Amino acid sequence: MLAGAARPRMPASAARSRLVEPLSGETRLMLRAAQLYYRLNLTQDQVGERLGVSRFKVGRLLDRALRESAVRIEIVHPAARLVELEDELTDRFGLGGAVVVDVASTGSEQDDELLARERVAGAAAVHLASLQPTGAIGVSWGRTMLEVAAHLRPGWTAATEIVQLNGATSQSARPTRAHEIVERFGATSGAAIRLMAAPAIVGTPGLRDALEQDPSVGETLAAARAAQTAVFSMGVLGPESVHVASGYLGATDLAALGEAGAVGDILGRFVTRAGGIALPSLDRRTIGLPLEELRAKTLTVGVVAGAGRGPIALAALRVGCVRVLVTDEATASWVLDHA
Amino acid sequence: MLAGAARPRMPASAARSRLVEPLSGETRLMLRAAQLYYRLNLTQDQVGERLGVSRFKVGRLLDRALRESAVRIEIVHPAARLVELEDELTDRFGLGGAVVVDVASTGSEQDDELLARERVAGAAAVHLASLQPTGAIGVSWGRTMLEVAAHLRPGWTAATEIVQLNGATSQSARPTRAHEIVERFGATSGAAIRLMAAPAIVGTPGLRDALEQDPSVGETLAAARAAQTAVFSMGVLGPESVHVASGYLGATDLAALGEAGAVGDILGRFVTRAGGIALPSLDRRTIGLPLEELRAKTLTVGVVAGAGRGPIALAALRVGCVRVLVTDEATASWVLDHA
DNA sequence: CGCGAGCATGCTCAAATGTGCAGTCCAGTG
DNA sequence: CACTGGACTGCACATTTGAGCATGCTCGCG
Incomplete structure (x- = not known):
């Protein structure tokens, strides 16, 4: 058997999938960066190393996370x-x-x-x-x-x-x-x-x-x-x-x-x-x-x-x-x- | 009339006040620093200038705020x-x-x-x-x-x-x-x-x-x-x-x-x-x-x-x-x- | 009163971070 | 197919921040 056969009958769901965005890789990356940076207190450099991106990109991801308020900094002291x-x-x-x-x-x-x-x-x-x-x-x-x-x-x-x-x-x-x-x-x-x-x-x-x-x-x-x-x-x-x-x-x-x-x-x-x-x-x-x-x-x-x-x-x-x-x-x- | 008279009769509340700490000036300062730094995005230097303290002190105040979780950093993105x-x-x-x-x-x-x-x-x-x-x-x-x-x-x-x-x-x-x-x-x-x-x-x-x-x-x-x-x-x-x-x-x-x-x-x-x-x-x-x-x-x-x-x-x-x-x-x- | 522990302060220096810029890639267009 | 505009990347450099340290101050104790 060989490749290249006519496109087989496939479930209709393939078309549907465009509507429900499965969470873009970029966003995933942003959240991972945020977790590593804010929760684990790694430096942007270390985060970059773990995620396989440059520290500049990490900085920009964190920046975006803040701007899009994926990360919220709240002052919770009762006073x-x-x-x-x-x-x-x-x-x-x-x-x-x-x-x-x-x-x-x-x-x-x-x-x-x-x-x-x-x-x-x-x-x-x-x-x-x-x-x-x-x-x-x-x-x-x-x-x-x-x-x-x-x-x-x-x-x-x-x-x-x-x-x-x-x-x-x-x-x-x-x-x-x-x-x-x-x-x-x-x-x-x-x-x-x-x-x-x-x-x-x-x-x-x-x-x-x-x-x-x-x-x-x-x-x-x-x-x-x-x-x-x-x-x-x-x-x-x-x-x-x-x-x-x-x-x-x-x-x-x-x-x-x-x-x-x-x-x-x-x-x-x-x-x-x-x-x-x-x-x-x-x-x-x-x-x-x-x-x-x-x-x-x-x-x-x-x-x-x-x-x-x-x-x-x-x-x-x-x-x-x-x-x-x-x-x-x-x-x-x-x-x-x-x- | 002159000063230095015997301590006059005063309300009993003076003693009570030791119990209910009225919020120390240091804490107040810490919160003000946190507001200026995190909300207004000033640099620690600028915060120090406004608050009349050195940038080192501001850094320490912010550090304390974080350690005492007076400031909470939360990742709120649904994903x-x-x-x-x-x-x-x-x-x-x-x-x-x-x-x-x-x-x-x-x-x-x-x-x-x-x-x-x-x-x-x-x-x-x-x-x-x-x-x-x-x-x-x-x-x-x-x-x-x-x-x-x-x-x-x-x-x-x-x-x-x-x-x-x-x-x-x-x-x-x-x-x-x-x-x-x-x-x-x-x-x-x-x-x-x-x-x-x-x-x-x-x-x-x-x-x-x-x-x-x-x-x-x-x-x-x-x-x-x-x-x-x-x-x-x-x-x-x-x-x-x-x-x-x-x-x-x-x-x-x-x-x-x-x-x-x-x-x-x-x-x-x-x-x-x-x-x-x-x-x-x-x-x-x-x-x-x-x-x-x-x-x-x-x-x-x-x-x-x-x-x-x-x-x-x-x-x-x-x-x-x-x-x-x-x-x-x-x-x-x-x-x-x-x- | 002198002494020293504990603590807060400000300093220097190094690390971490932000910024502007130039190069690169790619989609859309004439 | 060349071109162009925009988004993205990494870099050099400036700014900002953190760490360790010496100093000075207070306060309790002898």
Whole structure:
């Protein structure tokens, strides 16, 4: 028998086979290269040797694998998302930096609030230390700032003076504990301290001006102005606000602020979603550093934590008075989603 | 007021903070480096510049990220698994190579069987061509080999002769079509062909010997022995076997084989799970190249596809008569799981 | 207070990798 | 059949990365 007979009857499947590509040899090679290179950590040279191709070809195969995403490089660390949020915040708002912390949920809403404040404050204290601020540092008060103070480690800064940025004295049952905050900032650093002996908000603009001009308050205010660094937290508007608890704001003021679109306060100054002063009449009765002056500082660290703090965080960013933001993941996400 | 006052009363949370590590700055840095390096494709130098650290440190951070698997490199191509199976088969059985094809499931068991055979046969034809066999090529017969033949492309080899490896003539209603296979192998390559004019299995060892010594069969058998390359498929034992359909095996033989632990056949020779001849008495009645001689060849390509072919594939590997295995994913997995 | 172990840092040098370029092959075309 | 454009290959060279090593720093211990 000889070759060359007429083509014999063959199954129809021969034609079909063109449709289902059986995986090209080139792709096979690419995957083998990827396995050897990424899994076994061989060099491209070694891969080439095993596969019988030049190292250049291996390089090109790996390149293709990456471009066609046959190989995926993923950052799987649980904290990666936080770092991403930090970078996005920094970019989007032109910040000098951002710290976003992860807050494990406890199940209880109240516990979450406490935990968030605690973790964020801790991070703020650590970050603050890493920034090595010098000269005078201005600080605000509030529950968050109290936590920040509690987390400061001795010797965290070489700053020479700690200055209270806004009024805080109170006769109410719920004191502001602003002096504790300032004292701890001073005690942990060896810096001198300067308190602001005045309420946060007084009854009339006239009294405000009189107090601010009196040396007892005026000198601190001048120091607050001169400080190149400021650390502050932000408050939300609502019946649970420290300003209400401390007796500065009554129901009337609250209602007016709500109507004016206030979302919270920075150094006792209530601002709207867009970052403007919500109620100028109230602002003129507020004692402490104005926001324009806060904005002018070299380094400002804004600390904000807890559910519902998104709007005031965003407002603060819009005011432009935050150079470094320290917050929790939920707030960071909210801000980026609503910016 | 002065600094240095006794440490004020502070919330208990300060102590708690030691427990919940707020994500160390080093880790943060590592993740930022990973993002910049892997996502943005900066060089380590550029990453270092942005992060304010030396390129050495960046390298070490990335190293750590990889070691702590904060970064995962994954090969996601759907065919990656196949390549992995190929490598594993090659390693585990010391093969010269393996081709594993992916068979999309159709839902119907029968269609799957056909599709698997078709795809595997196609892959075998392509791979065979890439191996560029020369001289004489021995071939077996069967449904799978028929498909392989159908997929051969003209000019696929420069071989000079195609030789049938084992007997196949049949008077039954279901012919073996062995001549079609050999003819197509020849027609697509321009090689001469040599058929084996004898049944696969005859009634007595005496007749087998007589036939093998007669020039009509003997010359082909000698050529089969001399060929340096062989291509063959494997059959399963069971009522649907081609040997039954072609009338070589009766119910008695089938039962005896089953009892002897046969799992299938290679060139008409039935073997056990472990790779031994299942029924020597039957083997002495089988016409064609013995397995020892198949094993001695330079290049042998075994093609096996379809559900339930795992045991015979494994047996063939254990016999050591397969240098290159071409099969489907299911069979490859089965073999590796049961080896 | 001095000492040394352990560790992180940055350096030099070599290895590994990417890039631009020139040569080659091949399919399609006039 | 010659030609041409495009894809692919391997090479020389520049860049990037890794490895080993000396230095300096911290921290605990005597």
